[in-house]
Amino acid sequence: MIRGRVWKYGKNVDTDAIYPARYLVYFEPAEVAKHAMEDIDPDFLSKAKPGDILVAETNFGTGSAREQAAMTLKFAGIGAVLADSFNRCFYRNAINNALPVLSMRGISQQIDEGDDVEIDLEHGRIIDHTSGKEFQAAPMPELLQKILAANGAIAYYRAHPAKIAEPVKSAGAACVGESCRE
Numbered sequence: 001m002i003r004g005r006v007w008k009y010g011k012n013v014d015t016d017a018i019y020p021a022r023y024l025v026y027f028e029p030a031e032v033a034k035h036a037m038e039d040i041d042p043d044f045l046s047k048a049k050p051g052d053i054l055v056a057e058t059n060f061g062t063g064s065a066r067e068q069a070a071m072t073l074k075f076a077g078i079g080a081v082l083a084d085s086f087n088r089c090f091y092r093n094a095i096n097n098a099l100p101v102l103s104m105r106g107i108s109q110q111i112d113e114g115d116d117v118e119i120d121l122e123h124g125r126i127i128d129h130t131s132g133k134e135f136q137a138a139p140m141p142e143l144l145q146k147i148l149a150a151n152g153a154i155a156y157y158r159a160h161p162a163k164i165a166e167p168v169k170s171a172g173a174a175c176v177g178e179s180c181r182e
Helices: 029-033 068-075 088-096 142-149 153-159
Strands: 002-009 053-056 080-083 101-103 116-120 125-128 133-136
Touching: 029 068, 053 116, 068 088, 080 116, 088 101, 088 142, 088 153, 142 153
Parallel strands: 002 053, 053 080, 080 101
Antiparallel strands: 002 116, 116 125, 125 133
């Protein structure tokens, strides 16, 4: 379970807004984290706390395929990202770097900034403790849950080298990539 305060963003939040390209020269997690969301929300780091949740509209993480965008949110302590849909490269980069992500069409219109939200990836359940509403998304596939639990793809596959060729069985991640274009 992941529980935190919500920070909301709109459509097509691109990787440069999440982690500006001018900082790609930095590699230390603490330095990378300092620049999370700064071009779209300069006060983000002063208000977001470890475990907080981003909620966005469609196509979150569009733009380049660089994994630093997912890494910066992880390094900044974000507990998860909920979105109506994700860019498929961002989605996979998030999983590979142990940043929980869950998509559900219309979720951005159901949850308000500042709400106290809990996410159950295994069952796809989203609970807004502020409004009292509950939502049902597709559960995260078991393999992706295992990758998150191992702290990312590299750690998972180091521990399970025979699993490298195992296909991911989708549990209906309804809104990742091309199928989500408006």
